[in-house]
Amino acid sequence: MSRVSGAGRYDMKSAKGSFGFSLVEMIVAILIVGILAAVAVPYMNPMVGLVKLRTAANSIKRQMIVARTRALSDPNTHVGVYINTSTNTSLIFLDTNTATPYQYYSGDPVYMGTYQLPTAIWDSIPPTSAGGITNNVVVFRGDGSAKNGGSIIVKNKYGATRTVSVLASTGRAKVQ
Secondary structure, eight states: OOEEOTTSOEEHHHHGGGSOOOHHHHHHHHHHHHHHHHHHHHHHHHHHHHHHHHHHHHHHHHHHHHHHHHHHHOTTOEEEEEEETTTTEEEEEEEOOTTSTTSOOTTSOEEEEEEEOOTTEEEEOOOGGGTBOGGGEEEEOTTSOBSSOEEEEEEETTSOEEEEEEOTTTOOEEEO
8 A cells, every 4th residue: 555645745665565566577587487498498308208208118018918808808819919110000900810820911800900109209129039029029819828929119219218028928018
């Protein structure tokens, strides 16, 4: 509240505290927030890349779990996950073609559509001698085991990696 002095003038000392922020104070506060945001952005990009990487690895793991669950529901049908490293996609298929068992063949019915890895995320498969999956495929049998276990490496443009591993004897998938 401002007060009127005896001469009919406002007393500015008591009125100054009741008006809030001045324009200069507001501009300085906005500049400080802008500078802090500009400094923080370069540190956030790798963090966003890590979130995308974890999401991609967990999505591949979930595909393995879905394929294994489908195989367990019908012991006569093998179900596989095909990883296409050239297009960074994966899909779940029913391994019904007896001419090419335990491999993905274009004539095999697709059980679940194609999953596309996010931008700036790549997958690779190490050689089988180094623990990679065979023929870019993991096929699950009716007892839940995998015909061929192994690992898939998912990486981002910052060099971070996650490995999706499938244990052949149990069909268990995990992300490391």
